[in-house]
Amino acid sequence: xxxxxxxxxxxxxxxxxxxxRYLLKxxxxxxxxxxxxxxxxxVAFGATTVPRLFAPENVLLFxxxxxxANLFLYGVNDVFDRDVDEDxxxxxxxxxxxxxxxxxxxxxVASLLAGAGTFAITPRAAWPFLAGFFLLGAQYxxxxxxxxTTPLLDSVSNGLYVLPGAAAYALVAxxxxxxEALVGxxxxxxxxxxxxxxxxxxxxxxAGIRTTATVLGEPRTLAYCAGCWLAxxxxxxxxxxxxxAVLLAYPALVAAVSWAGVAIDRAYWWFPxxxxxxxxxxxxxxxxxxxxxxxxxx
Numbered sequence: 001x002x003x004x005x006x007x008x009x010x011x012x013x014x015x016x017x018x019x020x021r022y023l024l025k026x027x028x029x030x031x032x033x034x035x036x037x038x039x040x041x042x043v044a045f046g047a048t049t050v051p052r053l054f055a056p057e058n059v060l061l062f063x064x065x066x067x068x069a070n071l072f073l074y075g076v077n078d079v080f081d082r083d084v085d086e087d088x089x090x091x092x093x094x095x096x097x098x099x100x101x102x103x104x105x106x107x108x109v110a111s112l113l114a115g116a117g118t119f120a121i122t123p124r125a126a127w128p129f130l131a132g133f134f135l136l137g138a139q140y141x142x143x144x145x146x147x148x149t150t151p152l153l154d155s156v157s158n159g160l161y162v163l164p165g166a167a168a169y170a171l172v173a174x175x176x177x178x179x180e181a182l183v184g185x186x187x188x189x190x191x192x193x194x195x196x197x198x199x200x201x202x203x204x205x206x207a208g209i210r211t212t213a214t215v216l217g218e219p220r221t222l223a224y225c226a227g228c229w230l231a232x233x234x235x236x237x238x239x240x241x242x243x244x245a246v247l248l249a250y251p252a253l254v255a256a257v258s259w260a261g262v263a264i265d266r267a268y269w270w271f272p273x274x275x276x277x278x279x280x281x282x283x284x285x286x287x288x289x290x291x292x293x294x295x296x297x298x
Contacts, residue, residue: 019103026078026104027070030272034192035073036066037279038165038185044286045181046173053290057121057171064118065164069133072111073160075104077141118167126170129163136160151215155228158193159186184235184247191228191250192271194221199265218264226254246281249274 039062047053118130136157139145147157162185169177176182197204197213198221204214213221229250237244253274257267 023071023103023107026074027067028074030269032066032070033272033276033279034161035069035164036062037275038162039065039168041279041283041286042165042168042177043172044283045177046169046171047290048173050290052172053287055172058168060121061118061164061168061171064114068111068114069137069164071107072115072134073137075108075111076138079104079108080141080143080146122167122171123174125173125175126167129167129170129176133160133163133167136163148211149209151210151212154197155190155194155212155224159189161189161192162186178239180235180238184232184239184243187228187232187235188247188250191225191232192275194228195225195254195264195271196268198222199268222254222258222264226251229254242285243282246278249278 039058043053043058043062112134115130115134119127122130136147137160140147140154140157140160147153162182165185166177166182194212197211198218200211201213201218201221204211212224216224229247233244233247233251235244236247253267256262257264
């Protein structure tokens, strides 16, 4: 019988550990909060009481969009971008390159099946946003639509990143978020996606893929991103001037990056931290509606 020291068992454990490390890297931990962060913001703006902030279904929704949803989204992306990613320098270090194994498709299916459970814990008001996330998440990379290969649609379809936040708002408020907030968030996500596509311009052109960034080129893509972020700030200002003011940080960053001559493939990696700070500011502002600072400060 096998023992604890059996070399076969040791090999199996090493293989399992390697698979876990691979999947974690595939899920882009640096970008986990791009999906899970909007859940926190949506709950903070939708809730009206402290107990509603910490309802179990909120925690479950956050947990799903923290890891399983990222495995679904980036797993689909990596499977259908296998040929393109052969020449993508980002896959040489910070990200993994899909090699054709069966593990990733299996995990994608498992993550999608787990995602079906989000409909069971949310009200009907949240269902269109959840359905939109899964539809756009798949069709951004997968045929037949493969939005990522169609200029402008690749940008517009990335509103999928704000849909979890809209679902979270609907979960706690029972209604959809304000239309102006949805428009502002969608424009923000469009700019984020297109900014992140700038480092891929050369490998995408080499692979014959047309995107908003490859069509516009770097200077005009930066202008497009700044315009989207300015429009996002305007839309959010219609909800609350203070939110609009916070969102002005993004076009200001584009201007600073351009003026300083910072390489986009370097600035691209700053945005997870920047988005976390902005999300935290918005969340703290929303929480003051529930617990005014004067109620807790001496």
